[in-house]
Amino acid sequence: MSSPERRSVQGPGRLIAAVYALFALSAGARAVFQIATKFSHAPLAYILSAVAAAIYLLAAICFTFPSAGSWRTAVVALCIEFVGVVGVGLISVLDPSLFKDASVWSKFGVGYGFVPLVLPLIGLWWLWRPATRAAFGELLPPEDSVA
Amino acid sequence: MNAIAALAIFVFLMALSVWGLILAVTRRRPDRTYLAAVAIGEIELVLQAIVALVVIAGGHRPPSIGEFLGYLLATVILLPYGIVRGRSPQATQWDSGVIAVVTFAVAVAVLRLLALW
Numbered sequence: 001m002s003s004p005e006r007r008s009v010q011g012p013g014r015l016i017a018a019v020y021a022l023f024a025l026s027a028g029a030r031a032v033f034q035i036a037t038k039f040s041h042a043p044l045a046y047i048l049s050a051v052a053a054a055i056y057l058l059a060a061i062c063f064t065f066p067s068a069g070s071w072r073t074a075v076v077a078l079c080i081e082f083v084g085v086v087g088v089g090l091i092s093v094l095d096p097s098l099f100k101d102a103s104v105w106s107k108f109g110v111g112y113g114f115v116p117l118v119l120p121l122i123g124l125w126w127l128w129r130p131a132t133r134a135a136f137g138e139l140l141p142p143e144d145s146v147a
Numbered sequence: 148m149n150a151i152a153a154l155a156i157f158v159f160l161m162a163l164s165v166w167g168l169i170l171a172v173t174r175r176r177p178d179r180t181y182l183a184a185v186a187i188g189e190i191e192l193v194l195q196a197i198v199a200l201v202v203i204a205g206g207h208r209p210p211s212i213g214e215f216l217g218y219l220l221a222t223v224i225l226l227p228y229g230i231v232r233g234r235s236p237q238a239t240q241w242d243s244g245v246i247a248v249v250t251f252a253v254a255v256a257v258l259r260l261l262a263l264w
Contacts (some may be wrong), residue, residue, distance in 0.1 A: 011241060018232070018245040022225075022252055029217050037213065 009066055012126055017063035020056050027104045028053035042101035049103040055081050071136035082120035148199050148264045153257055156191050160254035163188055167247030174240045177233035189226040196223050215263045218256045225249045
């Protein structure tokens with residue numbers, strides 16, 4: 001479909017995209033700083049923080065530039081994010097010695113008020129709505145409405 | 148950093164965050180008064196950053212200076228982003244929510260700055 005004007009995300013997506021960008025920034029800056037200054041202290045936690053930051057950034061970019069491809073990429077990214085926060089959360093509770101320093105996802109994101117646990121669920125709920133899918137061009141729009 | 152000034156800025160930012168949240172849940176986009184208040188918050192944060200940099204230039208060394216400077220940068224760049232979003236003609240109640248989130252994040256960053264000083 002060749003729509004002349006660039007699609008833009010409306011509605012709750014504007015807020016969700018901003019929160020993802022904020023998490024990409026904070027997790028990314030933290031990971032870069034920790035890997036640069038004290039990598040050997042808790043390598044697993046720092047690498048996971050960097051992975052988390054990359055996923056947040058990917059999702060934020062997908063939300064900002066809607067297309068059918070970015071919709072699918074975002075769904076995959078958010079599923080990985082949810083599995084990541086639950087998996088890392090469980091491991092950090094069961095074997096804390098692996099995480100001498102906190103990562104974004106350790107203990108289910110308690111350091112960030114559990115937002116990392118809830119965020120992918122809210123994001124997936126929003127992506128799944130017909131209005132959002134239409135806005136991303138993933139379904140034929142029912143009308144001229146946008147999400 | 149002056150603890151009382153930093154805490155005053157923290158309280159102001161938290162008030163801005165609650166204000167943004169109220170606008171968002173009552174389905175209102177950011178209005179001029181609110182954006183002006185957010186701009187005042189940004190001025191306070193820039194002044195705080197200038198003071199902190201002057202004191203650091205004068206010889207004070209926070210124990211983890213790289214981390215401190217990272218948070219200091221975050222405290223001055225986030226609110227302008229929120230203001231730009233809020234001024235956009237297409238802004239909606241969700242942009243009030245965006246500003247509520249960034250003012251809250253900056254408020255937390257100010258507390259981190261104080262702890263790292």
